[in-house]
Amino acid sequence: xxxxxxxxxxxxxxxxxxxxxxxxxxxDRYDIAESARTPNVSEIEDxxxxxxxxxxxxxxVASDGVAVIGExxxxxxxxxxxxxxxxxxxxxxxxxxxxxxxxxxxxxxxLTPVGAQAVVVGNEVGKGEKSIAVRRYAAVLGxxxxxxxxxxxxxxxxxxxxVTPVPGGRLLALSPDGRAAYVAETGRSTVDVIDVAANxxxxxxxxxxxxxxxxxxxxxxxxxxxxxxxxxxxxxxxDVSSPLxxxxxxxxxxxxxxxxxxxxxxxxxxxxKRLALASEDGNRVMLLDVGAxxxxxxxxxxxxxxxxxxxxxxxxxxxxxxxxxxxATGDTQRxxxxxxxxxxxxxxxxDEASPVTLALARALTLPEAGAPKRLSTGRTIPLPSGSAxxxxxxxxxxxxxxxxxxxxxxxxxxxAVYRVGAEDAATSxxxxxxxxxxxxxxxxxxxLLAPLVGADGSTRLFAARADARPGEPRSxxxxxxxxxxxxREYALPFVRVQP
Numbered sequence: 322x323x324x325x326x327x328x329x330x331x332x333x334x335x336x337x338x339x340x341x342x343x344x345x346x347x348x349d350r351y352d353i354a355e356s357a358r359t360p361n362v363s364e365i366e367d368x369x370x371x372x373x374x375x376x377x378x379x380x381x382v383a384s385d386g387v388a389v390i391g392e393x394x395x396x397x398x399x400x401x402x403x404x405x406x407x408x409x410x411x412x413x414x415x416x417x418x419x420x421x422x423x424x425x426x427x428x429x430x431x432l433t434p435v436g437a438q439a440v441v442v443g444n445e446v447g448k449g450e451k452s453i454a455v456r457r458y459a460a461v462l463g464x465x466x467x468x469x470x471x472x473x474x475x476x477x478x479x480x481x482x483x484v485t486p487v488p489g490g491r492l493l494a495l496s497p498d499g500r501a502a503y504v505a506e507t508g509r510s511t512v513d514v515i516d517v518a519a520n521x522x523x524x525x526x527x528x529x530x531x532x533x534x535x536x537x538x539x540x541x542x543x544x545x546x547x548x549x550x551x552x553x554x555x556x557x558x559x560d561v562s563s564p565l566x567x568x569x570x571x572x573x574x575x576x577x578x579x580x581x582x583x584x585x586x587x588x589x590x591x592x593x594k595r596l597a598l599a600s601e602d603g604n605r606v607m608l609l610d611v612g613a614x615x616x617x618x619x620x621x622x623x624x625x626x627x628x629x630x631x632x633x634x635x636x637x638x639x640x641x642x643x644x645x646x647x648x649a650t651g652d653t654q655r656x657x658x659x660x661x662x663x664x665x666x667x668x669x670x671x672d673e674a675s676p677v678t679l680a681l682a683r684a685l686t687l688p689e690a691g692a693p694k695r696l697s698t699g700r701t702i703p704l705p706s707g708s709a710x711x712x713x714x715x716x717x718x719x720x721x722x723x724x725x726x727x728x729x730x731x732x733x734x735x736x737a738v739y740r741v742g743a744e745d746a747a748t749s750x751x752x753x754x755x756x757x758x759x760x761x762x763x764x765x766x767x768x769l770l771a772p773l774v775g776a777d778g779s780t781r782l783f784a785a786r787a788d789a790r791p792g793e794p795r796s797x798x799x800x801x802x803x804x805x806x807x808x809r810e811y812a813l814p815f816v817r818v819q820p
Contacts, residue, residue: 353402353403353419354402354403355402355403355444355445356400356402356403356444356445356446357446358400358446359400359444359446359447359448359449360398360399360400360401360402360405360442360443360444360446360447360449361398361399361400361449362396362397362398362440362442362449362450362451363398363399363451364396364397364398364451365388365394365395365396365397365440365451365453366381366384366395367384367385367386367387367388367389367392367393367394367395367453367520368381368382368384368392368393368394368426368520369382369392369393369516369518369519369520370389370391370392370393370500370501370516370517370518370519370564370565371393371565372563372565372566373393373417373418373426373428375418381395382520383520384520385520385521386453386454387453387454387455387456388409388429388453388454388455388456389429389455389457389458389499389517389518389819390429390430390431390433390455390456390457390458390498390499390500390517390518390819390820391428391429391431391496391498391499391500391517391518391564391819392428392429392500392518393417393426393427393428393518394409394414394426394427394428394429394440394453395420395424395425395426396424396425396426396427396440396442396451397422397423397424398423398424398442398449399423400423400444400446400449401423401424401425401442401444402444402445402446404416404444405425405442405443405444406442406443406444407425407427407440407441407442407443408439408440408441408443409427409429409433409438409439409440409441409455410434410438410439410455411433411434411438411439412430412431412432412433413430414427414428414429414430415427415428415430425442428498429455429518430498431497431498431499431764431820432764432765432820433455434455434476435455435456435457435474435475435476436454436455436475436476437452437453437454437455438452438453438454438455439451440453456473456474457473457474457499457763457764457818457819458472458473458474458482458499458523458818458819459471459472459474459479459761459763459770459782459816459817459818459819460472460493460495460502460515460517460523460815460816460817461772461780461782461799461800461814461815461816462487462490462491462492462493462504462772462814462815462816463774463780463799463800463803463814464490464491464774464811464812464813464814464815465774465778465803465804465805465806465811465812466778466780466800466801466803467486467487467488467489467490467803468484468485468486468487468800469484469485469486469487469490469493469502469504469515469523470483470484470780470782470799470800471483471484471485471522471523472770472782472797472799472816474763474768474818474819478768478784478795479770479782479784479795479797480797481797481798481799482522483522483523484799484800485515485522485523485524485525486525487504487513487515487525489506489508489511490504490505490506490513491505491506491507491812492504492505492506492507492536492538492539492815493505493539493815493817494539494540494541494548494817495517495541495817495819496541496546496548496561496564497541497542497543497544497545497546497561497820498564499517499819499820500516500517500518500564500565501514501515501516501517501561501564501565502514502515502517502523502817503515503539503548503567505539505550506536507535507536507537508535509530509532509533509534509535509536510530510531510532510533510534510535510550510552510557511528511529511530511531512531512539512550512567513525513527513528513529514526514527514528514564514565514566514567516565517819526565527565527566529567529569531550531557531569534553534554535553536550536551536552537551537552537553537584537587538550538551538584538586538587538588539551540587540588540589540596541561541589542589542590542591542592542593543591543641543820544591544592544593545591545592545593545594546560546561546562546564546593547559547560547561547589547593548567549587549589549596549611551584551587551596551598552572553580553584554574554575554580555572555573555574555575555617556572556573556575556609556611556617557569557570557571557572557573558570558573558593558611571615573611573615573616573617574617575609575617576617576618576619578607578619579598579600579607579609579617579619581602582598582600582601582602582603582605582607583600583601583602584598584599584600584601585599585600585601585632585635586598586599586635586636587599587637588637588638588639588646589639590639590643590671591639591641591642591643592643593611593612594610594611594612595608595609595610595611595612595620595639595643595671595677596608596609596611596617597609597639597646599634599636599637600634601632601634601655602632603624604624604625604626604627604629604632604633604634604650605622605623605625606623606624606625606634606637606646606648606669606679607619607621607622608620608621608622608646608671608677608679610677620676620677621671621676621678621679622679623669623680623681625648625650625667625669625681626650626665626684629650629662631655631656631659631662632653632655632656633650633651633652633653633655633656633662634648634649634650634653635649635650635651635653635692635693635695635696635723636648636649636693636694636695636696636721637649637696638696638697638698638719639698640698640714640717641698641699642714643671644670644671644714645668645669645670645671645682645714645715645717646668646669646671646679647666647667647669647698647719648666648667648668648669648696649664649665649666649667649693649695649696649721649723650665650667650693651663651664651665651690651691651692651693651723652664652691652692652693653692661691663686663687663688664686664687664688664690664691664692664693664721664723664726665684665685665686665687666684666685666687666696666719666721666741666747667681667683667684667685668681668682668683668714668715669681669682670682670714670715682713682714682715683715683716685741685745685746685747687721687739687741687747688726689725689726689739689747689749690721690723690724690725690726690737690739691723691725691726691727692723692724693722694722694723694724694756694757694758694759694813695721695722695723695757695758695759695760695813696719696720696721696722697720697721697722697759697760697761697762698717698719698720699718699720699761699762699764699766716742716743717743718741718742718743718787719741720738720739720740720741720750720760720762720769720771721738721739721741721747722736722737722738722757722758722759722760722771722813723736723737723738723739723757724736724737724756725737725749725752734754735752735753735754735755736751736752736753736754736755736756736757736773737749737750737751737752737753737757738750738751738757738760738769738771738783738785740769740787740789748789750769750771750785750789750794751771751783751785751794753773753783754775754776755773755774755775755776756773756774756811756813757771757772757773757783758771758772758773758774758813758814758815758816759813759814759815760772760816761816761817761818762787762818763787763818764818764819764820766787767786767787768784768785768787769784769785769786769787770782770783770784770816770818771783771816772799772814772815772816773814774811774812774813774814775802777802777803778802778803778804778805778811779798779800779801779802779803780800780814781796781797781798781799782796782797782799782816783795783796783797784797
């Protein structure tokens with residue numbers, strides 16, 4: 322005889338005008354009877370971004386009536402049956418738990434559209450639904466301002482939505498489900514963890530102090546629960562399967578050829594198994610295998626461009642599929658003494674066959690662009706095979722932030738963002754006084770978001786149609802002027818959009 326499965330007790334502490342604490346029991350779904358009727362959804366409560374444990378107490382905060390990407394939803398009703406299916410805004414949502422009152426706990430999945438969306442519960446008999454408002458945030462880090470500005474991605478475009486102080490924060494990443502934002506300092510390994518789906522507004526929940534080593538780069542895998550903190554001599558991979566409570570791993574030392582090469586930029590593959598590093602020494606791009614426990618070994622190396630002696634690599638980024646590594650080169654602080662360098666964008670194919678190889682598949686020169694700064698490939702989930710006409714990976718669209726080169730219809734004092742698509746030419750998307758930082762795309766691919774720091778240290782966000790169709794870009798003031806750091810320019814801002 323099969324032993325009964327255990328029940329996990331969850332305590333609810335909803336604050337009402339006169340209601341006291343309520344207790345719910347999360348039951349094993351196999352101990353729930355099948356339903357002979359159509360599901361009826363009576364109410365939906367949003368519970369913030371906290372974890373839903375398999376056992377133990379769950380604190381339920383007061384619902385604010387708006388569901389954020391990654392937030393937990395408590396779906397109340399009757400007739401759900403043993404194994405109901407749930408979709409939020411047409412996107413399938415995994416059932417995290419079942420409550421004794423017959424309710425369901427799910428999380429708002431990535432790619433859910435914003436605005437009023439239906440939560441549909443189905444069983445073998447039929448379907449029931451109720452709508453809830455869904456919100457998606459973009460986080461904009463004003464580095465020298467020490468603040469993280471929030472932008473709500475509404476159906477007709479982004480609008481400012483508040484600020485969270487993050488003193489000393491200089492690097493930004495998001496968890497794969499969008500629940501958590503990570504802001505790192507560079508002087509030492511300190512990471513602020515922000516609950517993006519907290520009811521009311523995003524809020525800082527914890528700070529991790531991982532040691533005194535300076536941080537060179539912060540990168541999150543798009544489809545794996547891994548956050549990489551890159552130092553000069555090693556990389557530390559954090560397990561973010563519980564996004565608000567990252568678990569650190571032992572540092573993985575770099576081989577001597579990596580430590581001696583002086584790291585310029587880094588990115589983590591979408592599956593979290595490969596770390597790409599750009600080295601000042603010989604303009605090398607190295608692909609490291611970090612999938613093996615406790616190790617970081619060089620799997621492939623490529624020099625880009627191979628015939629230039631000066632250090633000209635400015636940025637690199639994996640494609641959303643992980644099959645291509647994009648590299649931007651041009652004028653840098655390290656190369657200025659030897660004269661101007663052409664701005665180029667390279668696409669290198671990642672061949673996972675043993676041994677792993679990096680092969681140059683495309684090189685494009687941008688005569689009108691100068692001093693490349695940041696490169697973005699977006700975070701859009703790849704389309705299923707056969708669902709669309711596919712171009713070769715190296716013909717995908719990427720976006721480069723840099724400067725408008727003087728004498729080529731631009732002004733060296735202005736920042737610019739360029740769209741590099743299938744054509745062998747780049748399209749100028751934005752040209753504005755100031756310096757553009759790291760751009761990002763909304764997950765459906767409609768909006769290009771690019772943060773700009775002005776001459777006074779203020780931060781604005783520009784939103785333009787990602788397909789480069791005509792239309793005035795939207796300019797959103799986010800952070801006011803700040804004091805310029807002694808001896809250097811204002812640091813470039815970052816933007817990251819929830820998936």
